Amino acid sequence: KAGFPDNVFRTVILENENVARVIENPLVKAVTLTGSTRAGKAVGAKAGAYLKKVVLELGGSDPYLILEDADLEKAAQTCVTSRMINGGQSCVAAKRFIVVESVREQFEKLFVENMKSYQIGDPTEEATVLGAMARHDLRDELHRQVQDSIKKGARCLVGGELPDHKGAFYPATVLTNVKKGMPAYDEEMFGPVASIISAKDTEDALKIANDSIYGLGSAVFTQNTALGEEIASRRLEAGCSFVNTFVKSDPRLPFGGIKESGYGRELSYLGIREFVNIKTVYVA
Template sequence: MQAINPATEQPLKVHPNHSDEEVRGTIEEAQSAFNDWENTSFSHRSNLMKKAADVLRSEQKAFAKVMTEEMGKTLKESEAEVEKCAWVCEFYAEKAEEFLKDELIETDASKSYVRHCPLGIVFAIMPWNYPFWQVFRFAAPSLMAGNVAILKHAPNVPGCAAAIFSVFEKAGFPKGVFNNLFISNEQASDVIAHKHVKAVTLTGSTRAGKEVAKQAGAVLKKCVLELGGSDPYIILEDADLDLAIETTVASRLKNNGQSCISAKRFIVPESIKETFEEKLVEEMKSYRFGDPTDEQTDLGPMVGKKYRDQLHGKVTRSIEAGARCILGGEVPDMKGYYYPPTILTNVKKGMPAYEEELFGPVATVITVKDEEEALKVANDTYYGLGGAIFSKDVERAEKLAATKLEAGSCFVNAMVQSDPRLPFGGINESGFGRELSHHGIKEFVNVKTVYVK
């Protein structure tokens, strides 16, 4: 496997694929490690997980450099991602025992309780857009619960996969507790089917999620899927427009626009459309795109030519269908897989910008008559990952977010983001299951009833 630096188009280090024999050996090694790891104490696991956090912080700049070279996010965003990974390690190091303590339940037995027991090997198929965070988001709770892990990372971030493996190795985790495989999709299918593998977690596209769910279902294995999103951001007529613009643009352009939970559909009433669009253009124009290693850069390149071309195709087809481009929308004549901050307005149902996820720095503006239509448009999607509502009437916005907006995470006057303390995941074609918080650590355990008469 080999990454291509998206800013320079230069190939990076080659990482040889693992053979089928090596894959089988890794699974056997992981199973052997699990037999010991499941019996270790929470305090022992906690000490190692805190050491992993220490390793992340001590090598933060080196890890950030690998991320930026392989997928193009700015160095400042890469460094922030490493810090967030350290946070999730510390969070579960401190909270796992509390989250998984026995639950005493009063019945007609002399004693009855629920115990949370680890399952075994958790196989993770992870994406390139947050190459460290997505991995630690599953690994920290899974390992703290007593499971062991095997990672198949995206083929365009092999250096990140190797670096993550080194974190657990340097932290002192026993051999086989965390494993990394450079394998094909066909080999991944064999891993899912292996008798020692007990569960699968995937973050990625809806298409990939459906295939993995099909394979896991065929062998009756638990899976958690965090898939795509087309998050609606509803700007009500009484919103603080400066706050709304600053927040939505930051969300839309975060990670070079390549985030499943970024603001994608900007839903605004006709009464404020003109003012909103003027402010939106001004704010998005202020983001400087270019070399992601430059501290002054706000927006780096997209991860690859294929992804940029797919995005541009959706933009072009939307314009041909009647959308109006008021900023960007053209592939720049420069080295690297860059795409400028772009705004499409007059977006209507049936256009790619309305129906599909635009995975890049493109904002779509959809105009509505009132609150009722705004909610109808927001929920008119195959997805259901996140969404946000902006209004000075916080009570009103909260009620709409809690009862009317259909998504796994609904925020008021703030951008949707993942947080170790809160459950994260979607509904509909954004997947199922939850990561993070106490909900996430309980996804891959046997919720065992113990009844003593």
């Protein structure tokens, strides 16, 4: 017979203060959280106070590197698909697009063309590809980040204005000329907004990519697969790095981040091992 005994798994909706009480309970042996970095720090601190194992899968500002030999049409389409997953509201969605300057203008044109296909609409209609954001306050915070970045010198290529639609809608938006010190560079943009950052060359692109408090996912686009694998495996500071495709989870592979994107791993046998106690038995 398939399944689990009664009460092995329960869904419980809790307020923040009650989450702390659950973590404190001696029946709870380990904790995993998917959420913001702020929430992760709070949960990690509470679990640590009781010496309980914890896995934290937190925020990200995933960099996608587009090198000068990349297939730009494929890269632009793939990058937009990743940026717009769940309306851009995904920790593992692409956030920063770091493009070698020699191909930036061409990439921007292709990227914007793809982004324009994401039009706001009624989420109950089959033709709609971009619905509302989760909450109005999240939409308003995203708009603040966009406007602050523009005030500091970023250029908006499409979108960037609050629509008239009823609901927490925000248009597909592309910012370019993004620099350090702007929210579009320094912060996680949790919604349908893409940041395009120019790099002088591959080394500069890597420096920009790793200049982040986050380290969840990353990707590199190049027709030199050996170079792509070298960059993905040894140069990008992230829990997972993909070559010529977008970051995604797979039950067969461990998934998680480094830096302020958390620690521990989900999925694969390594994800299972996060929640077991390894015991040594020695018989003489």
